[in-house]
Amino acid sequence: MNRELIVRSNSVAVDFALLKDGKLIELHKDENDHNFNVGDILLAKIRKPVTGLNAAFVNVGYEKDAFLHYHDLGPQLASMLKFVKKVSTGKLKDYSLKNFPFEKDIDKHGTINHVVKANQSLLVQIVKEPISTKGPRISSELSIAGRYLVMVPFSDRVSVSQKIESNEEKDRLKRLVKSIKPKGFGVIIRTVAEGKKVAELDKDLQNLLAKWTAMCKKLYKARTPSKVLVEVNRASSILRDVFNDTFTGIHVDDETLFTQLKDYVHEIAPDKESIVKLYSSSVPIFEKFGIERQIKTSFGRTASMSKGAYLVIEHTEALHVIDVNSGNRSNKANNQEDTALEVNMLAATEIARQLRLRDMGGIIVVDFIDMIKPAHRKKLFDHLRNEMKDDRAKHKILPPSKFGLVQITRQRVRPEVNIKTTEINPSGSSQEVEAPIVLIEKINVDLEHLLKNTPKDKGIVLNTHPFIAAYLTKGFPSIRSKWFLEHRKWIKIQPRDAYTYLEYHFKDKDGKDII
Numbered sequence: 001m002n003r004e005l006i007v008r009s010n011s012v013a014v015d016f017a018l019l020k021d022g023k024l025i026e027l028h029k030d031e032n033d034h035n036f037n038v039g040d041i042l043l044a045k046i047r048k049p050v051t052g053l054n055a056a057f058v059n060v061g062y063e064k065d066a067f068l069h070y071h072d073l074g075p076q077l078a079s080m081l082k083f084v085k086k087v088s089t090g091k092l093k094d095y096s097l098k099n100f101p102f103e104k105d106i107d108k109h110g111t112i113n114h115v116v117k118a119n120q121s122l123l124v125q126i127v128k129e130p131i132s133t134k135g136p137r138i139s140s141e142l143s144i145a146g147r148y149l150v151m152v153p154f155s156d157r158v159s160v161s162q163k164i165e166s167n168e169e170k171d172r173l174k175r176l177v178k179s180i181k182p183k184g185f186g187v188i189i190r191t192v193a194e195g196k197k198v199a200e201l202d203k204d205l206q207n208l209l210a211k212w213t214a215m216c217k218k219l220y221k222a223r224t225p226s227k228v229l230v231e232v233n234r235a236s237s238i239l240r241d242v243f244n245d246t247f248t249g250i251h252v253d254d255e256t257l258f259t260q261l262k263d264y265v266h267e268i269a270p271d272k273e274s275i276v277k278l279y280s281s282s283v284p285i286f287e288k289f290g291i292e293r294q295i296k297t298s299f300g301r302t303a304s305m306s307k308g309a310y311l312v313i314e315h316t317e318a319l320h321v322i323d324v325n326s327g328n329r330s331n332k333a334n335n336q337e338d339t340a341l342e343v344n345m346l347a348a349t350e351i352a353r354q355l356r357l358r359d360m361g362g363i364i365v366v367d368f369i370d371m372i373k374p375a376h377r378k379k380l381f382d383h384l385r386n387e388m389k390d391d392r393a394k395h396k397i398l399p400p401s402k403f404g405l406v407q408i409t410r411q412r413v414r415p416e417v418n419i420k421t422t423e424i425n426p427s428g429s430s431q432e433v434e435a436p437i438v439l440i441e442k443i444n445v446d447l448e449h450l451l452k453n454t455p456k457d458k459g460i461v462l463n464t465h466p467f468i469a470a471y472l473t474k475g476f477p478s479i480r481s482k483w484f485l486e487h488r489k490w491i492k493i494q495p496r497d498a499y500t501y502l503e504y505h506f507k508d509k510d511g512k513d514i515i
Contacts, residue, residue, distance in 0.1 A: 002248040007235055007261070008285050009254035016238055017291045024294040026356050028238065036062060036129050036136050039145065039231030041215060043084070044138070045224040046120045049112045056112055058124060061225040064135030068124065070112045074141030076154035077115055077122075078103035083154070084123055087219045095216035097153065097184025121224050128412065144208050144229070147240055147268050148193035148201055149177070151208040155186030163191040176201055182209065192244070236264050241392055243268065250276045253285045296437045298357060304438075305350050308445050309343050313354065319363040322351060326369060340369040341376045345383055352387035361393065361412020370404045381406070439468065439502055440479070450506055450514060451487050459492065459509035466495040468504065 006017040018026035047065050049056040057065035074080070079102045086092035094100075106115050116122070128137035144151045158177050160170045173189045176198045181187050182205075193201060215229040222228065231237060235257065239250075243265075250265065252258040255278060262276040279285045286292045297304060303311040308327035313320065324347040326339065351366060371377055377400045384406065385397055394411040401407075443462070450460060464472070472479045472493055484490050506514040 001246050003242070003244075003246045004249040004251065004289070005235070005238065005247070006285060006289050006291060007250070007252040007254070007257055009252070009257055014235070014254075014257065015286070016235055017286065017289070018238065018242070019289065019291075022290070023353070024291055024298060024357060025353050026238075027295070030235070036060075036126050037231050038126050038129060039237070040126045040227055041142060041144075041229035042124055042126070042138075042227050043088075043121060043219060043222050043224050044124045046116050046118055046122065048118050049116055051111060051113050054112050056116055058122075058138060059225055060124065060126075060136060060138065062130060062135050064130070064133070066124070066136045066138045067134075068138050068140065070110065070115075071108075072127070072137075072139040072141065073106065073112075073115065074139070074154070075105040075108065076102065077106050077140055079154045080140060080142075081116075081120070081122055084121060084219065087216055088121065088222065090220055095213050096182060098182060100184060102154070102184075123228070131412070143188070144211055145190075145231075145240070146204040146208045148190055148196055148204045149208065150188040150190060151205065151212070152186035152188065153212065154184065156184070157186040158189070159187075160189045161191040161193075164189075164194050166194075169194055173201075177205075180205060185209075235261055239264060239268070243272075247272065247275060251279045251285060251289070252276070253279045293437055297441065298354070303350060303354055304441065304445070305346050308449055309346055311347060311350060311354070319365060320360050322354075322364065322366045324366065324368050337372060337376065340371050341380070344368045344371065344380050348380060348384040349387050352384065352391065355388070355395075355408075355410060356391055356393075359393075359412075361410050364408040364410060366406040366408065368400065368404050368406060439504075440471075443472075443504060446506065447483065447491070448487075451489060454514070456489070460489070460514065461492045461494055461507045461509065461511075462504060463494045463496050463499070463507055464504040465499045465501050466497060467501065469493050469495040 002021055004019040004022075006019065008015040008017075014030045016026075016028040016030070017024055018028075042060050044058045044060045044066070047057045047059050053069075055067060055069040058068050060066045079100075082103060083092070083097075083100060087095070092100075122140055123142060124138040124140050125142050126136050127139045130136050142153050144153075158174055158181065160173055164170055164173070173193060173196075177187050177189055180198065180202045187205070211229065218226075218228040239261070250261060252261060258276065258278045262273060265276050266273045279288070281288060284292075286295075301313060303313060305311070310325050310327050312323040312325065314323075315321075324344060326343045347366075347368065354360070355364065368380065371380070381397070381399050388395060388397065391410075396409045398407045443464075447460075447462075454460065462469075462472075477485075480491055480493060508514055
């Protein structure tokens with residue numbers, strides 16, 4: 001399995017595409033005017049506590065106030081408020097917390113108006129970016145993420161990622177971290193820390209402490225609201241969270257970003273520094289790696305899979321609905337149940353990819369093709385869980401219901417990636433059409449279906465617009481030549497001046513429509 005990160009830069013934004021074996025699995029955009037990123041820490045001011053919601057609205061500098069629920073305050077809120085007040089006024093200049101007297105934890109079943117008041121300053125962290133009409137979601141239980149560790153101020157707890165399965169390794173990591181952990185800070189040990197030595201963990205921890213110190217220095221006489229700790233840029237954030245030994249290339253088309261990423265990779269994995277490459281070809285970087293084509297075919301209401309199967313993805317205010325369709329798929333399976341299982345397994349793989357690619361969050365309901373055998377339903381459920389295990393967003397998958405529906409909840413921290421894939425009709429009509437770039441793929445799917453269901457001695461003629469006919473027949477080897485080599489059947493292509501650009505029909509040798 002090979003992973004590549006492709007970074008495209010322009011004057012207003014930076015786009016990041018994560019490829020797995022050449023297939024697009026994540027797409028991110030980092031806009032220059034994006035002021036609220038998950039992980040940023042701000043010095044904010046309580047606007048007003050609302051007892052009925054057991055929450056407070058907080059001024060973080062966004063047009064809509066951020067929402068802070070009582071359960072997101074963190075048990076050591078009183079200690080944090082005391083610390084912020086002392087540092088902001090210059091009465092405390094030791095930021096290490098080792099001599100700082102902690103206050104009693106707040107009551108986990110308490111009410112908001114007993115612990116905070118209007119116009120009070122506090123540190124908050126963005127946990128969900130502004131989505132639709134809502135302001136950012138925030139928490140005052142701070143965490144600063146590093147490569148191997150996450151540092152939690154005003155805590156003393158050491159915990160280990162559940163994805164590390166070995167109890168022996170968990171105990172080893174806990175012992176190591178407890179031996180280097182400074183007083184007053186909790187630590188969460190990340191999955192990538194598995195097998196690492198104490199020197200690597202300590203270096204990561206020292207980097208996090210340096211960030212904390214730099215943040216605290218900004219608090220003195222700081223105005224509210226103001227950003228005091230900025231999450232690393234999106235490229236470094238992606239590498240920090242997903243980088244591993246399977247990465248084979250990081251390609252960047254901007255020299256400044258190239259230098260930044262090369263330095264970052266040198267810091268976290270010196271032996272992999274050579275995989276960071278500056279892209280300088282005249283062909284746009286997303287074109288070169290086939291990303292533009294994948295974007296056109298992966299977004300929109302339908303998402304195609306192999307052999308004619310496809311997904312229909314619908315969005316409502318409250319949830320997403322995905323319908324699995326076998327389309328014109330045919331295979332060598334002996335019965336409908338085996339066909340349903342095969343299509344459902346393909347769909348599960350594509351659904352896991354689509355959720356990451358579009359960053360779909362909230363409730364997702366999937367209508368798989370009905371299967372009678374319990375063993376098949378279990379096989380599908382296990383396969384879907386396995387496909388989603390690399391998903392960094394927190395998620396939960398329920399087993400198929402008796403109606404064949406699978407329910408998924410997935411954490412939403414950013415607005416969903418929504419890319420328009422329809423284009424102006426080249427024939428002049430006011431109605432928009434599917435992107436022409438996917439036309440050849442649709443012809444391929446229809447042709448493959450035809451060849452499986454048409455006798456070998458029966459001729460097939462493709463009628464299409466002259467431009468498309470030329471595209472299929474010119475050059476060496478032409479697309480039609482490739483069809484012949486693959487299927488051992490010559491397809492006659494007939495240009496039709498009367499057709500619109502995107503119109504095509506398969507006919508038999510007598511001119512009767514087949515499709």
